[in-house]
Amino acid sequence: MRINRFDIFTLILLVLSVTGCSASRSASDSDSDATSSSAATDLTSDITMDRDNGFQAGDIREINIPGTEISFQLTYVPEGTRAVGTAPEEDGMELDEGPQASVSLGAYWIGRFEVTDDEYGVFRYQDRDADTTAVEGAVYQVDGVTRPSPPYEDPAFGMGGASKPAVGMTQWGALQYAKWLTQKTGVFFRLPTEAEWETACRAGQSGAFSFGDDIAQLGEYAWTIENSGGRLQSVGQKRPNVWQIHDMQGNASEWMLDEYEESYHDLIGDMGADPWIQPTRLHPRTVRGGAFDDPPEMARCGSRLESTTNWKRRDPQIPKSYWWNTDSPFLGFRIVAPVTAPSEEEISAFWSLVLGE
Numbered sequence: 001m002r003i004n005r006f007d008i009f010t011l012i013l014l015v016l017s018v019t020g021c022s023a024s025r026s027a028s029d030s031d032s033d034a035t036s037s038s039a040a041t042d043l044t045s046d047i048t049m050d051r052d053n054g055f056q057a058g059d060i061r062e063i064n065i066p067g068t069e070i071s072f073q074l075t076y077v078p079e080g081t082r083a084v085g086t087a088p089e090e091d092g093m094e095l096d097e098g099p100q101a102s103v104s105l106g107a108y109w110i111g112r113f114e115v116t117d118d119e120y121g122v123f124r125y126q127d128r129d130a131d132t133t134a135v136e137g138a139v140y141q142v143d144g145v146t147r148p149s150p151p152y153e154d155p156a157f158g159m160g161g162a163s164k165p166a167v168g169m170t171q172w173g174a175l176q177y178a179k180w181l182t183q184k185t186g187v188f189f190r191l192p193t194e195a196e197w198e199t200a201c202r203a204g205q206s207g208a209f210s211f212g213d214d215i216a217q218l219g220e221y222a223w224t225i226e227n228s229g230g231r232l233q234s235v236g237q238k239r240p241n242v243w244q245i246h247d248m249q250g251n252a253s254e255w256m257l258d259e260y261e262e263s264y265h266d267l268i269g270d271m272g273a274d275p276w277i278q279p280t281r282l283h284p285r286t287v288r289g290g291a292f293d294d295p296p297e298m299a300r301c302g303s304r305l306e307s308t309t310n311w312k313r314r315d316p317q318i319p320k321s322y323w324w325n326t327d328s329p330f331l332g333f334r335i336v337a338p339v340t341a342p343s344e345e346e347i348s349a350f351w352s353l354v355l356g357e
Helices: 008-013 027-031 117-124 171-185 194-202 215-220 264-268 344-355
Strands: 060-064 071-077 080-084 101-105 108-111 253-259 285-288 304-306 336-338
Touching (some): 071 194, 080 194, 101 194, 101 264, 117 171, 171 344, 194 253, 194 285
Antiparallel strands (some): 071 108, 080 101, 108 336, 285 304
């Protein structure tokens, strides 16, 4: 291992059915499982009503970042009780990947792709943003937004680009993006918990990878050291899993919401629904998915990595940057929007906890 409110109904005003119409969709979507309907739906339906809304695993919605031409896609994951953790007989299993635990999760929308440079750039660069928000009656001014400070050096090591995953930010920097996106869209966004991420990665399957156990097939779904040329790649080029989610394995590793605990699976068994290991210290936090410079075994759905202060080792600043690592060009993130949105008070408490506000 490499050592009111933000009611989700506002999403109705922003979402579009995007079957076959988005340039960022991979042609490999035609290979996907029939469980993904991706069909046009009545946009007046209340998608907070999980049991009655008619959405299926793998349904896709597209959201525009207000005031820009940039948009991103989300994939629907229904509520359910699922196994989290690696089966003991799985090749490559590490001690921190088990024992398997059964967890109940509410429904959520997860980024179909990792957040790209294009998307993060609207937040990072003031001149790409606009005084526009989808929240009725809200005042949003680009001049008043706290944005990432200039990095000491290129966090992507020259591998970035509009369609590439945004990389090199700290978990705090990723969460600040989620907070900004919440303000822009009126939809509550955050990082996925480990349980949410693994559920979306497995997509109803039980093997080491989203497609089963045959590691020989991994090159069809993921960028690892075996096929990436040692470089970050554009999102969506490989086949998605059966829930239409791309690049959960390989390309860029992804920040989780959880503090890293070696005994994670023992702890979540006693937490009830929607388990989350809340942060008590800056490091370690959990990273999942494997990266373009990792061996294929690290792209398994159950593989876990703990963050380290070594990812800032070349940062000469005192104090070191809150926003950027100098040594994690392999690390990005994707976002989640719970179907049942928190209250305003819960959202405020959440940002206070995870951002130290």
